[in-house]
Amino acid sequence: MKKDKFKIDNINLKSRLIVGTGKYKNLSETAKAVKASGANMVTVAVRRVNVLDKKKPLLMDYINPKKIHYLPNTAGCFNSEDALRTLRLAREMGGWKMVKLEILGDKKTLYPDMIETIKSTKVLVKEGFKVLVYCTDDPLQAKKLEDNGASAIMPLAAPIGSGLGIHNKLNISLIIKQSKIPVIIDAGIGTASDATIAMEMGCDGVLINSAIAMSKNPILMAEAFKNAVIAGRESFLAGRMKKNSFAVASSPKKGIIS
């Protein structure tokens, strides 16, 4: 079999699992979970430094950005202006052009505002950013993002942090079929089997944060997701058997003792 490669724009990734770094008990747990997940890309947020706290540990001291790709996000941004400001600062900080754009439209559902999202995608692409876009599972919006130069489409499975799993398989599969750029499920995955389902459907990758960080044993769950994504991908590549309405015996009928 040809080696199964995963590439977003010009970045080759060893794992199809991307993990978030939020919600962990502490940075040491974050680092251990990232390691156990096998991911070589992590999402990170951009926030004010507490200048008065001189001993505050830094994420960069626990997860080396030279070894693991940082994907800065725009979490908490509800309009284009704030998102652009955040990502320009992120680029200055790390020098990386690949970013995760997420512009939220509603505080209760954290549902993406696609009008602001498409507007910002256009600006960022023009400025040379490689934009991975958190979006609704609407195939039309996904197509618009691709037409406007997005590097990956990242539709939600369910609302951020809900852990409800994939709620609109039809829409996700329509997006997978039409897209020429990677489709990565972002948000709403609850447990390892949800990730396997996403990968079996033909998603190029999954992005997981809460399902790992909020589990009872995040480091073990990170490993479970690593295996779940590999299993789902291999299952997709292998191609599932045909479904039958009735039983089809597995053992030969010939030679049954009578």
Add this chain to the structure above:
Amino acid sequence: MAKIQINGKKVSIENRASVFDILKKYKLNSSKVAIELNGIIVPRSLQKKKKLKNNDKIEVVQFIGGG
């Protein structure tokens, strides 16, 4: 002395201090943060040249855990 704001906090600094001096004062590693001065990003290469004056507003940001 000049009065400026860092991340929304009012502080007093030496006259003609540069952005780089402020990073040093607060023990911030310039390779691990990004700086905005009055809404405009200050590239690392200009941090020593950029002098601060009264009422300037600085934002200092870093990467933290996020999803």
